[in-house]
Amino acid sequence: MNTQPTTVKRALLSVSDKTGLVEFAEILVSLGIEIISTGGTARLLESKGIAVLPVEHYTHIPEMMDGRVKTMHPAITGGILGLRDRHATDAESHQIPWIDLVVCNLYPFAKTIEKVGTTLDEAVEQIDIGGPTMLRSAAKNFGWVTVLVDIADYSIVADSLVSGKGIPFTLRKKLATKAFAHTGAYDALIHRYLNEEHFPLELPLSFDLHEAGNSENLLRYGENPHQKAAVYKGRTAKDKADPFSLLDCKVLQGKQLSFNNLGDTYGAIDTLREFTEPACVVVKHASPCGVSLAKEPLEALKKAFMADSLSAFGGIVSLNRPCDEAMASYLAPIFFEVLTAPSFTDAAMAILKKKKNLRVLETGKLPLQTNHIVGRFIGNDLLLQEKDYAPISASDLKVVTDRAPSKKEVENMLFAWKVVKHVKSNAIVTAADMTTCGIGGGQVSRVDATKIAIMKSDTTKPMVLASDAFFPFRDNIDALESSGVTAIIQPGGSIRDQEVIVACNELNIAMVFTGTRSFLHG
Template structure:
């Protein structure tokens, strides 16, 4: 008796050639809908599914393969005598191979013009059922969800049989695929009802590349992306030059993009070990990069720079004078590319970057045995949100610098202190166990530039020692959340030294 393969595919890549190869190796094909027509148009002999089930497709094709003659043929254990007897009793023919890929739900979601009805109709029911049934019975059934597997399977068929090991690999791929498919549907419905933290949280990602190693050479790693395209994400970038990104490159590049999203004016952000080492804004990109470079000309060496304007010749000339791992920008002029591509080891990424609008998004942090999930810290402030708590009010220029510094300190590991002056950071203290420690690092880094600078603190001052250090360094204005039991002690020190202080009532811890 001939072996039987069931085919029902949305992606018809290579299906004709595969079907012909199976027929040449003593298979008969049963099929449905568009796949049936596509095969028949190529002169391939195909048995319609309704001839197998004795029942027509109904409900606009919503029901066609959900039938015991299909699922009995898929799920029967060939070595089980009772199963064989029941197949004979009900005249069910075993199905030895299933070739199915699903309605394009992800592709429909990615279409800007897709209606709700379009999305719902592209939720496949029969396809996942057949795939799961065949994968569950992989010891007897070969199941294919990926057209890239056609050639390997056909070689196995020509050799007499697809090996058990290969069938198990294909079954694993099926369950990965259907789990991802269901996760996307789950996310769509959960988002539709506005539920931020459902009882069960399901995510899915698609592999972009296997990385050479993780944070350190002894760690394995891979890079995954969300299936639904998101403008401005690193996964959607186009690499124009340089070798593959490493794990640490991707981490740092993502941090740079998150910081860059804070700024509307021409801006350049330099990042090292996921902390900014220099941020500059100006009237043009060349000057903005110069600002970022001068913020910390030592730490930027070997760092990552992200810009929100097209890299022009002048900016590229400045960049070429130092060693940078990565440059990210919305584009590069021909002159800029000619300059930067002369540097063999630099990676150039083209990516749409823009100031982010606040949105309900999530941040994930894995912990042993679980995961922490929180909404993104995308709270922004304006001058009207500031509450002056000192005798002296900040000047207009100080307010602008305070807001600039506040945007920066949000992206520095806590405890965090940022000093800013003339639209650039001049001192950054990151990741310290106490606030005065972070302040001392920022002030020491700024050196003589601290005089006349402003200070931003990601959280309140538990004691007045940080303000005392700021006064000694010549800092003129401070921005902080407020909220300490000893707030007044810090306010008193500010008043004593003529420093303006404002509260935001927003904290920006970053762990």
């Protein structure tokens, strides 16, 4: 491997995104570097008076097959791939000059498939073949060749060339690494677009670093201040992706986001997307602690916060209606980390700006939940599954107790069921008047989760209870005596279901089965 600085005598320029290319090419020409180019890139440079050798003149083979074949030629690949200290004789005998610099970015496949109405034929025509071949050839031969895929790197390479010291090995290696990432991400997106299977045998993934700050401090920190962290934005075909990304939200103010901020905020918005009515979700340590629906957004906010104001301290508040002056005024004296809403009035922002450290995120209108694929890393490995997307309506409920629930109880049970799906298992949620009363989650014992939820509830008023999985024993029901719980929604399916039903009948508690479990372990 050659590790010495290299000079450039000949460069191949073939780009889809031509931003900054003319200025870079002018520097190359000023240094006496010969430029080979293709199609639209050559025409652009020629129109600016820059001397260019068209690739068909270089290979003596014209572009053909609607441009599908133009750079796949030994004069190109050999000139890039050849090792200068081992293959000089081969190159000379076949009249292949060396190509020392390759500047290439690929056909705009991503932009093409994002367009509404794009056909399969149109998408396929934007699958670049020659470009990846040139990039991978140059990247493989970084001992001798410099490869550029990122416009931001033009100036770095130009400075190295102008200095007369050549392009250092460390820079060539870094640029080669970028090129492999570029082609890998490109191929991963094509695979995702063409693939019809949820869980293919091989799963190439593509993520772009999302710079939530400067390049040295991409997130404020990880789960703890001593841990560095970054966030990457997933790239996938539009019709196979969740229509919502937290990274698309506009950050209006506040300190830099941390790893936990992003995770908790996503959890709050994920819960919020269950509802079309004015709603508010308060999250603390990755779990909802207060959720409410109301006719007016301000009422939903107040009720969600007061559902567990102690836990809400330092949490995340998410709204699905615009935040106005009255809502901002209510929140002003309260300490919390992040506030999200579809939009904010000027009057609201005037109040919120006084809380300089508060992160304020504008989400835009939130889409409802979709049946997309979600994942979780376990070390180096990735677990994938379909989103817990199993809508439950009143018609899906099976009454199993002597007493059937009232219409109001059913409404509150369905509300509580939507919330319990977003609480870490084992999960129990109590609710009344479309507002959570108590939430017990993340417990290794379901009876402990039940006791925690009841402890946090006002037991002097009637309420319903939702459980994310079946009750394994009647002790969970026995713990509800004098609790105020009048109705229960749970999946059912335990071998002791009948014991649990008997316990409910003894306490005159109505109970329904959903037939669907909703664990959340991640």
